[in-house]
Amino acid sequence: MKNSIKFLIIGGVFLGFYYLPIELLPFRNPIFEALALAKWYAREHVLLCLVPAFFIAGAISVFVSQAAVIKYFGAKAKKILAYSVASVSGSILAVCSCTVLPLFSGIYKRGAGLGPAIAFLYSGPAINVLAIIFTAKVLGWELGLARAIGAVVFSVIIGFLMHLIFIKEERRRHAEGNFSVPEEEASRPLWKNAIYFASMVGILVFANWTKSGSSNTGIWVNIYHSKWIITSFFVVVLAVILISWFKKDELGKWVKSSWEFVLQILPLLLFGVLVAGFLLGRVGHEGIIPSRFVARLVGGNSLFANFFASIFGAFMYFATLTEVPILQGLIGAGMGKGPALALLLAGPALSLPSMLVIRSVIGTKKTIVYILLVIIMATLSGILFGIIVT
Numbered sequence: 001m002k003n004s005i006k007f008l009i010i011g012g013v014f015l016g017f018y019y020l021p022i023e024l025l026p027f028r029n030p031i032f033e034a035l036a037l038a039k040w041y042a043r044e045h046v047l048l049c050l051v052p053a054f055f056i057a058g059a060i061s062v063f064v065s066q067a068a069v070i071k072y073f074g075a076k077a078k079k080i081l082a083y084s085v086a087s088v089s090g091s092i093l094a095v096c097s098c099t100v101l102p103l104f105s106g107i108y109k110r111g112a113g114l115g116p117a118i119a120f121l122y123s124g125p126a127i128n129v130l131a132i133i134f135t136a137k138v139l140g141w142e143l144g145l146a147r148a149i150g151a152v153v154f155s156v157i158i159g160f161l162m163h164l165i166f167i168k169e170e171r172r173r174h175a176e177g178n179f180s181v182p183e184e185e186a187s188r189p190l191w192k193n194a195i196y197f198a199s200m201v202g203i204l205v206f207a208n209w210t211k212s213g214s215s216n217t218g219i220w221v222n223i224y225h226s227k228w229i230i231t232s233f234f235v236v237v238l239a240v241i242l243i244s245w246f247k248k249d250e251l252g253k254w255v256k257s258s259w260e261f262v263l264q265i266l267p268l269l270l271f272g273v274l275v276a277g278f279l280l281g282r283v284g285h286e287g288i289i290p291s292r293f294v295a296r297l298v299g300g301n302s303l304f305a306n307f308f309a310s311i312f313g314a315f316m317y318f319a320t321l322t323e324v325p326i327l328q329g330l331i332g333a334g335m336g337k338g339p340a341l342a343l344l345l346a347g348p349a350l351s352l353p354s355m356l357v358i359r360s361v362i363g364t365k366k367t368i369v370y371i372l373l374v375i376i377m378a379t380l381s382g383i384l385f386g387i388i389v390t
Helices: 002-018 030-063 066-073 079-087 100-109 114-126 129-139 141-165 167-176 190-207 219-225 227-245 248-280 291-297 303-315 323-332 337-346 352-362 364-389
Strands: none
Touching: 002 030, 002 248, 030 100, 030 190, 030 248, 066 079, 066 114, 079 114, 079 141, 100 114, 100 248, 100 352, 114 141, 114 364, 129 141, 129 323, 141 167, 141 337, 141 364, 190 227, 219 227, 248 352, 291 303, 303 337, 303 364, 323 337, 337 364, 352 364
């Protein structure tokens, strides 16, 4: 009964945002921007990004062997392998800071060490191949290359620093959590599970594929024009797999686990989106903090300019690729290249909505340290890049 009520409440709130008649409101102000961003988020992000991510997270929780997670990402796993896999995951998952959260929560709860899990959390939205190419094309190859290198290095360094800072707590967590489990007997061959997960990742990636520019040529744009055909193919593959390879009770466990992630994550995300919209508005629209103030504060390559750009990027919500046109406008208004890189390294990996969810998974202390590490490293990288390119 309680789950049914929660489902009705979440469904009602989602439909409210989806059909919100903001065009009829007789005012344009921060409250309007908060509601407008929430409406956009409900229409463009929840169905195509979060729903597939929730199902993938639920599948990780139910069907991925805990022993396998511990073997490759656990506290006793080989560090080089764990961080290498986690740091390049974003090249496969073209997701934003909110979409990666269910996946991060899934592997962390299955026994992944804090360091590799954090590396995965950062790399998911930061090392987006399409976003890096788009950055190089619109903002210049220097920023594109610096973003690619910085994102990979960041994910490893921040993950490893989190591991070192909280190593005692991590040892206690793995000792008390009974994560040292024997190899589990698989209900299906590994290749079947691989196809199962690949089909869901395919739906997530191609359903959210966007253009990388105004040109009508190139492989990226061709994929964009065919994205629904490709997505439909993966949906059919997934449907056949579920019918052929899965039992009814397994599907029930999968849906139940996915729903638990929805209850934990979605309310916090929607609240965070409302706050972000109120404070910062949408692309091309003002929140309570005027964008002209931001442009004035991030000129040059001073410590303050880079630090402010990192904080601004960390708290503002960026959907995949939207950070590029925002930066294009800020650079046109006088933003330095150092602060631009600082925002690129802090922005896509963090947002106010994602902070709230991360806190619910790893706690307040670890979340604060993670945010500070991202901001500090983005600031230092921005200063160094600004010195190199000037």
